Amino acid sequence: MYSKGVLLKKQVGFVHAVDHISFTVKRKETFGLVGESGCGKTTTARVILNLIEPTSGEVLLGKKNVFEMFKAASKANKLELRRKMQLIFQNPYGSLDPRMTVFDIISEPFIIHKHVPKSQWKERVYVLLKLVGLEEYHAERYPHEFSGGQRQRICMARALAVEPTFLIADEPVSSLDVSIRAQILNLLGELQERMGLAYLYISHDLSSVRQISHRVAVMYLGQIVEHAGTDELFKKRLHPYTEALVRAVPIPDPKLKIKKIILPGEVPSPINPPSGCRFHPRCPKAEKICSQKEPPMEELRKGHFAACHFPLLD
C-alpha cells in the first residue's frame, strides 16, 4: 500500500497502515478488533478479504492460504473462497444499490455463485428475510423505503445468502440510533448461535465490542498492542494504551466516578511512525528504552498477551 502525490504521480512514502499483525479467529467465535481511527482496523479486514494486497504476510482460512488461492486458483475456487467470507459495512445507505429491490439485492449472490436453482430463489429470499427479522412483503421494496436498522438487516441477509462461515462486520452499528443498535447487536448474537458463524467484529466503540466479543485485540497505529479474552482484557488492562482507552470512555452511570487518563496529543502519522514502541510519545509510563526498542508481544497472564516494556502488572 502506498500513497501517491496527486500532481506528479510520484510515490511519496509508504503508509504502514497495518504492520506485523497476527491473530486467529476460532470457529463460532466473535473476535473483536478495537482501536481509534487510522489504527488499521478496516485495512486488516480488507486484507483478509484480499481486497487489498498485503506487502507481506499470510492469511489462512481453515488450512488454505487465502492469498495464494486468489493468485493461483481458478475462478470457481475463488468464488468458493468468497462464499466462505463475507463483509458487512458501516454505512447501510452506501452499500445497497438504490435501484434494486430487496429481492434483487438478496438474490444477486445466487446469480454470481449459482448455488441456488432459480426455482428456489423466492423461497430462499423469504427465509433469509425472516432470519434477519424482516417480512416477506419487504422483498418488493427499494432500499430508500427502509430505516437504517432495517437496511443493515438487508445487508446481513445478503451476506448470509451465500452461507458463509466467517463474517467480517466493520462498524455495523456505528451509524445507527441507540435503540436500533441493540436490535442489531442481539441479531448478530442470535445468528451466530443458529448458524455457527465466526465474526470479526471491528469497531471503535469499546462498549459494543465488550458486549459482543469473546476475545478482543486492541490496535494502535497499525499494530496489535494487547489481546485476551474479553472479560480478562477489560478487567485487567496490561497495556497503558488499553488502560487509557478504557478510562476515556464515558460510562452511562452518573454515580460512577472513574479517574480519567487523558492522553496528550493525537495519533501520529503512519507514514513515519514513532520508533520503538509506537505509543511512546503519548504514553504516561514511557522511559528511554520505549523509544529505542520495539516491545515484543508476550503472554503476561494466562491467555493474555501484551506488547509493552512496562506492562501494568501488580
Added chain:
Amino acid sequence: MEEALLSIEGLKTYFFTEAGVVKAVDGISFSLMKGESLGLVGESGSGKTVTALSVLRIVPKPGKITGGKIEFSGKNLLKNTEKEMQQMRGSEIAIIFQDPSSSLNPVYTVETQLTDVVMAHQTVSRSEAKRKAIEILNLVGIPEAETRMREYPHQFSGGMKQRVAIARALACQPTLLFADEPTTNLDVTIQAQVLNLLNDLKKKLGMSLVMITHDMGVIAEMTSRIVVLYAGRVCEIAGTNELFERPKHPYTESLLAAVPRLDMRKTLRVIPGNIPNLITPPSGCRFHPRCSYAKPACKQRIPILEEIKPRHIIACHEWRNISLTGEKAAD
C-alpha cells in the same frame, strides 16, 4: 429560588415540506438555570437539534417556528428582530456543531474567522481582536496559537478543529453555549480531551451549557439535569442521578437498557420497532406503538407533563401503574 436563564414553553417548529408538514418540535417545554449543565437526550428525529436552532432562530427553510415562547434573560426571543438576534448570536448565545469542518469556513484562516467574530460584537481594533483570539486559542489548548492561527481549517486535525470551533463560539464569552454532539465524530481519547476542556471552560467562564447528544455515557458525565426527547416531545425531565437510577418514563428506561456498558456485560433489551415518521406521528403518546406498558388511553390522549415529585417531570399516562428499573452500578 434559582433563576432561569432560558425558558422554553410549548415550542413548535414545523418543516413545511412537499411531502407534508414535519412536526420536528411539537410542544417542547423546559428551562435552564444560570450556570447549569443541561442534557438534551434523544435519538435522531427527536427534535434536539431543531430545539437548539430554534433558540438561536436559525431554523433552515422550509422550517418555521409556529408557536410557543422562548425566554432568554427575561426577553422573548421570538419577538426580537433579526438584527437584535444577530447581535445576540455569538455574544450571548453560541453553538458548536458535530462536524467542525462544515462549520468553519475553509477559505479563511483561523485568525480571520476568530477576529471577525470579536469585531462583529465588540468595538475593538483588529490588533486588539487578534490578541483576544490568541488568548482564547490558548484557553482551548491549541499549542503555538500565534503561528497556528495563520493556518486554514484543513491544516488542523479533527480534534484540533473542534477546539477551534469551540474557541470561535467562546470568543465573545457567551452566557449560554449549545454543544450539539460535539464529540460524536471524534475518537475516544480525543473525546475525553474535548469533554474535559468543555468542563474546564464552563467553570472558568461561568456559562450555562446545553449538551445535545444521544450518547448516554457523555450525558452521565457532563450534565446535572436531563431532558429526554422523543419524536418532538418531552418525555421526562429529571436530575441526572435521579434519571439514571429511577427513570419514570418507559422510553427513558428502555433507552438505558438498550445501551451496552464498558464496565459490565448485560443483556441488551431491545426497543421494538422504529422511530416514527414525523409527518404522520402516532396519535396520543408518540411512544405508544413501541411501549410495552401501553394501554388504550395512550393511543387516544396526549399525556401532559406533570411534576410527580420535586424536580422530576414526566409525560406518561401509566406511570402510577408501572414500576421501572434504572441502571445499576457494576459489581
